[in-house]
Amino acid sequence: FKLRAGPLFSNILLADDISRAPPKTQAALLEAMEEKQVTIEGITHKLPAPFVVLATQNPIEQEGTYPLPEAQLDRFIMQVLVDYPDHQNESYILKLVREENISTPSSAPLTISQDQLLNARKELLSLHMEESIEKYIVGLIMATREPSGPASEWIEYGSSPRGTISLDQCARSIAWLSDRDFVTPDDVQNIIHDVMRHRLILTFEAESQGITVSQVIDEIVRTVPVP
Numbered sequence: 746f747k748l749r750a751g752p753l754f755s756n757i758l759l760a761d762d763i764s765r766a767p768p769k770t771q772a773a774l775l776e777a778m779e780e781k782q783v784t785i786e787g788i789t790h791k792l793p794a795p796f797v798v799l800a801t802q803n804p805i806e807q808e809g810t811y812p813l814p815e816a817q818l819d820r821f822i823m824q825v826l827v828d829y830p831d832h833q834n835e836s837y838i839l840k841l842v843r844e845e846n847i848s849t850p851s852s853a854p855l856t857i858s859q860d861q862l863l864n865a866r867k868e869l870l871s872l873h874m875e876e877s878i879e880k881y882i883v884g885l886i887m888a889t890r891e892p893s894g895p896a897s898e899w900i901e902y903g904s905s906p907r908g909t910i911s912l913d914q915c916a917r918s919i920a921w922l923s924d925r926d927f928v929t930p931d932d933v934q935n936i937i938h939d940v941m942r943h944r945l946i947l948t949f950e951a952e953s954q955g956i957t958v959s960q961v962i963d964e965i966v967r968t969v970p971v972p
Contacts, residue, residue: 748785753777756793756859763800764810771817774798778820795862815902815946822911823936824943869917873927877972882912882933888965889945896964899951904944912940930971938962 752758753773760766760774777783778798783790800821802813818824830838888896889903912933919932942958951961 748790750790753783754790754792756795756797758796758798760798760800762803764802764807764813766811768811771811771813775817775820778817795859795866818943819905819907821943823915823939825939826942865921869914869921872917872920872925874913874917875928875972878916878928878930878933879913881930881969881972882916883909884969885912885933885937885965888969889941892965894964894968896961896968899947899956899961899964900945901948902946904941908941908944912937915940934966937966941965 758777763771763774766774773783777792777796781792781794781796783792798821886904886906886909889900889908892900892903915936916928916932919936920926920928923932938959941962945958945961947956947958947961
């Protein structure tokens with residue numbers, strides 16, 4: 746037999762409306778995201794590096810969907826909320842679609858080499874991070890596992906160690922994109938909602954009171970001392 750590689754064998758995978766993927770497909774994606782490999786008929790095939798998964802999920806339509814298990818959600822570094830565009834962006838979308846339908850691209854899109862991307866990842870790890878900020882990141886994560894104050898009644902399960910790793914990586918990314926070679930507490934606070942909102946499981950009391958995950962994260966940030 747000859748292997749016919751599917752869409753998983755790519756550098757960037759877009760899983761559109763991932764909650765409509767059946768459990769068997771989600772299980773295969775779970776192995777790819779964690780192990781960076783695919784097992785077919787007992788044979789392991791390594792995925793190309795870098796391997797990045799982007800997924801969309803419709804928060805409104807739930808009929809005919811398969812909820813993602815917490816273990817799979819935890820594999821995603823961030824969960825970014827995309828709201829309705831404002832008036833200016835809505836007009837820009839309309840203009841952009843109209844131009845695409847009546848014109849053809851005049852030049853090839855900008856590209857980035859594999860080496861450039863891998864080198865950028867290495868640069869993130871070389872950014873300076875004070876020990877106090879590392880302790881701050883760990884303190885924020887621990888506050889989700891051993892909450893105090895109102896949060897102790899709102900959080901059923903806190904973040905896993907992947908949350909600590911993701912918060913560190915994303916804070917470094919914010920600093921790198923800001924053209925800085927060091928990480929600040931503001932970098933951590935600016936990205937913590939996107940990193941943590943899909944990792945916290947709230948209690949029934951919190952849901953019955955209408956407490957949102959964002960409110961819980963705000964309370965965590967308020968209670969943990971800033972270095």
